[in-house]
Amino acid sequence: MVKLNRFIQFNDESVDVNKxxxxxxxxxxxxxxxxxKLTERKLVEFQPKEGIISLSVFWRHRNEVVTHAxxxxxxxxxTAGFWKCFSVxxxxxxxxxxxxxxxxxxxxxMLLLxxxxRLIDKIERSRPGTKRAFSIRRDVMLDYHHDQLTANRQQGFLADAFLNYLFQTIHAGSLSLQPLSWSFPMEQVQMLAMQATDARNTYDMVQLVHRIMFIVEGHIEKDLIRQYYAVGEAITEQNDVFHYHDGMRDAQLGDEETKDTIEELFRTWHRESERETGVHLQYELEHGRAGKGNGTDAVEGNDDAEIHEIGSGTSTGNEKESQAKPMKEEVLSQRPSDFKKAGHDFGKEHLHVIYKEHVLEAKxxxxxxxxxxxxxEQQKPFVRSFIEEMKKRIEQKEEYKRTKLSKGRLSADLLTMVVDERPKPFYRKNKPSERxxxxxxxxxxxSASMMDKLDETKKAVLLFHDVLRQLAVQHEISSYYEDANHASKEMQPNVFDILHSFEKxxxxxxxxxxxxxxxxxxxDGFAIRWMMKRLLNQNEKHKFLLVFSDGEPSAFGYDRNGIMDTRAAVMEAEKNGVSVIxxxxxxxxPTEEQRALFAMMFGNKSxxxxxxxxxxxQTLRILRKLLSIVISQ
Structure with missing residues (x-):
């Protein structure tokens, strides 16, 4: 779990999770x-299959105002532009x-440019509050394309230079540009480009690009060297959200409504993935749901069905490369019902997590x-001193008084005996709570990185347990980990080893x-939500969730969004009345970078x-502070 120092520093950058x-x-x-879901990549883009939209890293390393805008x-x-108004x-x-x-x-x-x-203009007219952000964007991008134009012309990248010049033409106007010599009639291209202000939809822009390409294609020999937009990269087919058998494609397409916007592609994928909960579809290779079948013995899927077989495979892409291996013999020997499917109950990053709650056997x-x-024996003096301190604080606590009683203790304020017709100058203290x-x-x-500090961790957990046990405070202790050797894109097994439960x-x-x-x-985000749900089932007023860890989250496909998901889980817990420490x-x-990382994930409670x-x-300090809060309220 400890974060490694990467050789290339910019690969070690972290972002403000709250933002x-x-x-x-x-x-x-x-x-x-x-x-x-939202992530950050080289260029803005959509990934319909994963339900992801991506911001561009272009805005990093600028002043805070520019980065935010x-x-x-x-x-x-x-979301307000390409999502609804771009024709797939x-x-x-x-x-x-x-x-x-x-x-x-x-x-x-050129078409995406x-x-x-078109979409910026459309959004600004419908949502005037976006004008400031787009104004800053326009100024920064104009400077960028101006610099790129000079560099590309010097290097002989004519196609790139032309695109840079085209951007400046439509956003700043041709009159503001320095005249440059081109091998084609640029004045005619500029006149066509200004017609972009009259375009109503993607089709109009397509026609405009056709006309410009007809003019320049005979004068530009080499294609673009750099990429400036990636919005449409993941959109390769109208119905590519699923992989169909070749023989089924025509039948499938005949039953599917044509999807003309990115929004419809995303919603279709989400709707279909919602249907595919339940372990009966946990390792499905192909989709044949809409196809015509001759069988009459079909059985409706059941979310509670048991897993009778677990497949193996490989995953590629953004997740770390991993070969899914057969489950360990001890896991295979367990009943399938011991594993539960996380589904949509524990956050969008954990849709393919299965987990088991296991009561650890004592050695x-x-x-x-x-x-x-x-x-x-070593901790006995500290535990005894702590317990005595807490009990003394409880006894010395000024209990809430019930005043204006007919009998009880005489109040120091005797004015009521003169003013009131039926004076009640007595009060009583509430009986102190027994627990x-x-x-x-x-x-x-x-995780494996805890190996070198396991004994000291056990000492701290033992101290935590002994203090709360002697104060008769309900608590639960659990270790959490993911079976990395057998995690795959289709399934990520997680285990909670329960060391002490609420009931005991x-x-x-x-x-x-x-x-x-x-x-x-x-x-981490999954584990926090799991413990939060268990805490919310308890009746006590004050609920505290402590996390003992030695670094940032690390699991299959979780490296990119683990920090953000953990922060979201912490905020969710706090919103539900569970304090996370x-x-x-x-x-x-710890380094300043590590402290900043934990502050992003856990706020000021780290x-x-x-x-x-x-x-x-540190465990005693945390307990002292938290119990003091409980006693004082």
Whole structure:
């Protein structure tokens, strides 16, 4: 789980998770699509299969105002523009027409350039509040294309230089441009380009590009070197959201309604993926749902059906390369019903997660018992002192008074005996509560990186358990990890090893805690939501969720969005009344980059240890602060 220092520094950059979540919610609202995900890639683009829209890294390394406005303009353009007003059919037909053209890239990029211009104008007219962001975007992009124009002309990249000049023409006007010599009549091209202001839809822009290409194609020999737009890259077919058997394609297409916008492609994928919940479709290779079959014994899918067989395969793409292997023998020996499917209940990043809640068995060998007794003897003075301190605070707490009673303790304010006709100068204190109105959930990172600090972690968890057990405070402790060796794109097995459960508040599970082991990967956002749901089932007023970890999330396909998903899970928990506190278990002093990372994920409720010896001390400090809050309220 510890974040590695990458050789190339720009690959180690992190983004402000709170702002990305803000952009994502703005996008959801504008697109009226709560299922879309947002990420950051080289260029703005859509990925219908994954339900992802991507902002451009172009806006990084600029001042805060420009970065924020640029990213907002990306969101506006993608969700309020291309989402609803870009014709997929016209785009696909256009690409087909230029499939074998020597200037194919130039034609495609020119069309997207014109569509960007049309959609910005359309959005600004319908949503005046977007003008400031688009104004900043326009100024920055004009400077960029001006610089690129000079560089491309010097290097002889005529197609790129032409596209740079075209951008400046339609956004700044031809009169503001410096006259340049071209091998074709640029004045005629500029007159055509200005007609983009009158275009009403994608079809009009397609016709405009055809006319410009007719003029320039005989004068430009080499196609574009650079790529400026990627909006339509993932849209290759009208109905490519599923992979059909060749023999079924015609039948399928005949039953499908033509999808003319990106919004319809996304919604179709989302609608179909919603139908495909349940373990009966957990490892499906092909889709034949709409095809005609001769069988009459079809059975409706059941979400609660058991997994009778688990397939294996490979995954490629943005996820880390991994060969799905047969499950371990001990996993295969488990009943399939022991694994639950996360589905849509734990966040969009965990649709293919299956998980098991496993009560860890305590080791009873002599070495474990001897170590347990030794550690408890070392911690005994700290536990005793802490318990006495908390009990004293409870006793000294000024209880809420019930005043104006006919009998009880005499109040110091006796004016009521003179003023009131029927004076009631007595009061009573409420009876102090016999137990603290709080419940704790502790998640312990079970990833392989915990190996070198496992003993100190166990000591801190044992201290946490002994303090709450003696105060009779309900708590649950669980280790969490993902089976990295057998995770695939279709299935990511996760395990929760429960060390102590809510139902057994005063039970001594010290030996079970010492049985904790380090395993493989960690999926923090999923684990936080899992524990949050368990805490919300408890009746106590104060709910606390502690996370002991030693770095950032790391799991299959989770590297890119793990930080953002963890932050979203923390915000979700806080919104539901569960306070999330993080303790960074470090062997060394955390760096500023690490502190900033944890602040992004957990806000201001993140503490860090400077050495393994401080794990227990930090645990006591956290408990002291949280219990003080409970006692004072």
């Amino acid at each position: 990305l979540l803000l952009y994502e919610r703005v996008g959801m609202a504008l697109a009226d699509a709560p299922y879309i 640029g990213r907002l303009s990306d969101v506006y353009l993608l 059919n016209d785009w696909l037909q256009f690409r087909q027409n230029y499939e074998s053209h020597p200037l194919k890239k130039l034609a495609e990029q 014109f569509e960007e211009f 009873t060998d002599s070495v474990t018992i001897e170590k347990l007794l030794k550690w408890r 603290l109105d709080a419940v704790f959930g502790l998640l312990v990172d079970g 508040t005063t039970r001594d599970d010290g030996a079970t805690i010492l049985s904790l082991e380090a395993n493989e990967d960690n999926r 993080h303790l960074f278990l470090a062997t060394d002093e 503490a860090a240890s400077t050495s393994v010896e401080e794990f227990s001390d």
